[in-house]
Amino acid sequence: LPYTPEHRTQTRRRIVRSAQRLFNQHGFQGVSIDQIMAEAKLTRGGFYRHFSSKSDLYAEAMDCFFTNPECGNRWEGVEVDPAKGAVGAQIVRAYLSRQHFQDIQDSCPMVALPSDVARSNDSVKRAYETALGAMIEHLQADTDKTGHPTRAEALAIAAMCIGGMVVARASEDVAVADEVREAAKAAAMVMGGWTEFDA
Amino acid sequence: LPYTPEHRTQTRRRIVRSAQRLFNQHGFQGVSIDQIMAEAKLTRGGFYRHFSSKSDLYAEAMDCFFTNPECGNRWEGVEVDPAKGAVGAQIVRAYLSRQHFQDIQDSCPMVALPSDVARSNDSVKRAYETALGAMIEHLQADTDKTGHPTRAEALAIAAMCIGGMVVARASEDVAVADEVREAAKAAAMVMGGWTEFDA
DNA sequence: TGTACATCAGTGAACGCGCGTTCACTGATGTAC
DNA sequence: TGTACATCAGTGAACGCGCGTTCACTGATGTAC
Numbered sequence: 001l002p003y004t005p006e007h008r009t010q011t012r013r014r015i016v017r018s019a020q021r022l023f024n025q026h027g028f029q030g031v032s033i034d035q036i037m038a039e040a041k042l043t044r045g046g047f048y049r050h051f052s053s054k055s056d057l058y059a060e061a062m063d064c065f066f067t068n069p070e071c072g073n074r075w076e077g078v079e080v081d082p083a084k085g086a087v088g089a090q091i092v093r094a095y096l097s098r099q100h101f102q103d104i105q106d107s108c109p110m111v112a113l114p115s116d117v118a119r120s121n122d123s124v125k126r127a128y129e130t131a132l133g134a135m136i137e138h139l140q141a142d143t144d145k146t147g148h149p150t151r152a153e154a155l156a157i158a159a160m161c162i163g164g165m166v167v168a169r170a171s172e173d174v175a176v177a178d179e180v181r182e183a184a185k186a187a188a189m190v191m192g193g194w195t196e197f198d199a
Numbered sequence: 200l201p202y203t204p205e206h207r208t209q210t211r212r213r214i215v216r217s218a219q220r221l222f223n224q225h226g227f228q229g230v231s232i233d234q235i236m237a238e239a240k241l242t243r244g245g246f247y248r249h250f251s252s253k254s255d256l257y258a259e260a261m262d263c264f265f266t267n268p269e270c271g272n273r274w275e276g277v278e279v280d281p282a283k284g285a286v287g288a289q290i291v292r293a294y295l296s297r298q299h300f301q302d303i304q305d306s307c308p309m310v311a312l313p314s315d316v317a318r319s320n321d322s323v324k325r326a327y328e329t330a331l332g333a334m335i336e337h338l339q340a341d342t343d344k345t346g347h348p349t350r351a352e353a354l355a356i357a358a359m360c361i362g363g364m365v366v367a368r369a370s371e372d373v374a375v376a377d378e379v380r381e382a383a384k385a386a387a388m389v390m391g392g393w394t395e396f397d398a
Numbered sequence: 399t400g401t402a403c404a405t406c407a408g409t410g411a412a413c414g415c416g417c418g419t420t421c422a423c424t425g426a427t428g429t430a431c
Numbered sequence: 432t433g434t435a436c437a438t439c440a441g442t443g444a445a446c447g448c449g450c451g452t453t454c455a456c457t458g459a460t461g462t463a464c
Contacts, residue, residue: 002427002438011440027318029228032417045421046441054418110366115314118368119226125371132366132375155379156363156386160355163362167309167331169317172324176331180354187355191386201405201460210407231450244454245408253451 012050014040019061021105024112028058028120055121062117063127065109088139088149088157089194095161096185101168101177110135111165132158139192149192160188211249213239218260220304223311227257227319254320261316262326264308287338287348287356288393294360295384300367300376309334310364331357338391348391359387 018039022031033047033054051057084090094100095108104112110131117128139154149157164184168177189195217238221230232246232253250256283289293299294307303311309330316327338353348356363383367376388394 001429003440004428007427008440025318027226027228027314029226030318033419034417042440043442044419045443048419049440110369112317113314114365114369115226115312118311118365119224119229122371125369128369129371129375132370152378152382152385155382156359159362159366159379159383160359160386161362162366163358163360164355166313166317166365167358167361170309170313170324170327171331172321172328176328179351180358183351183354184358186351187359187390200462201458202407203461206460207407232452233450241407242409243452244410247452248407 011040011042011046015042015047015050016057016061016064019057020065020109023058023061023116024107024109025104027113028054028116055124058120059123059127062109062113062124063130065131086192086194087141088154088192089189091135091138092157092161092185092188092192092194096164096181096188098178098181101165101181104169111162111169114162114166135161153191157188157191160184160191164188210239210241210245214241214246214249215256215260215263218256219264219308222257222260222315223306223308224303226312227253227315254323257319258322258326261308261312261323262329264330285391285393286340287353287391288388290334290337291356291360291384291387291391291393295363295380295387297377297380300364300380303368307364310361310368313361313365334360352390356387356390359383359390363387 015036019031019036022036022039025031034044036057037044037047051060081090100107100111108131110128114128117124135158136151136154139157140149140151142148161184164180168180171177171180214235218230218235221235221238224230233243235256236243236246250259280289299306299310307330309327313327316323334357335350335353338356339348339350341347360383363379367379370376370379
């Protein structure tokens with residue numbers, strides 16, 4: 001073998017990470033393979049040694065975000081501290097935070113690419129669904145005795161988090177965006193039964 | 200004048216309607232001017248007699264959906280009957296209905312194009328914000344004494360409606376999509392204080 | 399009423415450009431001797 | 432230890448195609464006489 005298998009894996013990972021950032025910012029159709037490869041410090045031609053097509057990479061970039069920790073499992077980014085209350089409450093706060101609003105590059109793709117995914121093929125939609133499943137699971141998990149949303153409640157909380165952020169990002173006025181985020185956050189907290197932990 | 204002013208207006212409207220349907224289905228970047236003009240029974244070249252650019256049409260298509268009744272004010276499509284309860288409750292039901300889920304062409308663009316809008320210029324975002332404002336207003340309006348959500352509550356209900364639909368459309372499994380819609384609908388009804396009107 | 403005209407909505411060929419994908423190649427690397 | 436080799440990750444030119452936009456034109460229409 002000319003190169004170590006690790007070399008190949010790392011290059012592939014670098015392409016996926018580059019794609020995640022660029023897709024988040026400009027959407028599937030707004031990003032070229034040239035751009036993705038350039039951000040990964042590579043050139044056009046090498047792409048097809050790692051992926052069979054642009055759509056193929058799209059599905060992997062979406063899937064990778066939550067399920068493959070090697071590509072950076074983003075939920076781990078939310079440091080969960082049992083002392084700070086329920087896991088779900090912390091996720092809601094982080095999800096609807098100003099930081100997540102601003103950080104589009106490393107944003108959750110569920111919020112950065114929903115209408116793109118709706119138009120994509122089944123493997124991309126399946127990846128979206130998996131990501132949603134992971135979020136639901138985290139929302140239902142709990143480190144103490146308070147706030148155990150049912151599956152239906154968790155789905156509604158997820159819809160509120162994603163919807164609130166999606167609407168905030170599509171608004172022109174930052175004041176309106178903030179208003180939407182705060183309203184969604186407050187409502188999600190009530191729905192999860194997490195109101196006893198600060199406002 | 201060679202043609203009546205109405206002729207010009209009607210052609211322009213036909214282009215906008217065609218654009219609304221196609222943008223809803225394939226997004227801004229997924230639709231060509233050729234396609235838009237063909238669906239409007241016209242040819243490529245005539246486009247620039249009505250619009251200065253594709254982006255220009257995009258902003259108008261978005262704006263037109265709610266504010267310009269000539270282009271088909273979609274909220275009027277939800278026949279509001281005071282006998283059936285609060286206006287807001289009827290809007291929530293219609294918004295999260297299976298019909299709205301399936302009818303992508305004539306869908307609300309807030310749900311069909313949110314991530315596209317987030318990447319667009321300010322005039323498109325302003326149109327989105329206007330549409331949101333119209334929805335909030337309708338949600339707060341009430342034909343009888345029950346269910347008067349505050350502005351914050353109305354914003355949260357709108358986020359829930361949009362988020363629920365966006366997530367449903369991005370899911371691969373229709374059963375999951377239905378589950379999300381129903382969960383979002385139930386939660387929005389509780390938030391609006393409309394639970395006394397059927398489940 | 400009929401005709402010549404000016405207007406401009408709509409046509410379709412053409413433009414330059416960037417894209418996804420292919421392909422012949424180069425050269426860095428681990429292995430065999 | 433040193434060298435020849437086979438492998439294949441990565442390169443960059445090339446391809447065909449579709450796009451947004453431009454432009455010289457055509458021809459349907461309302462108006463003036």
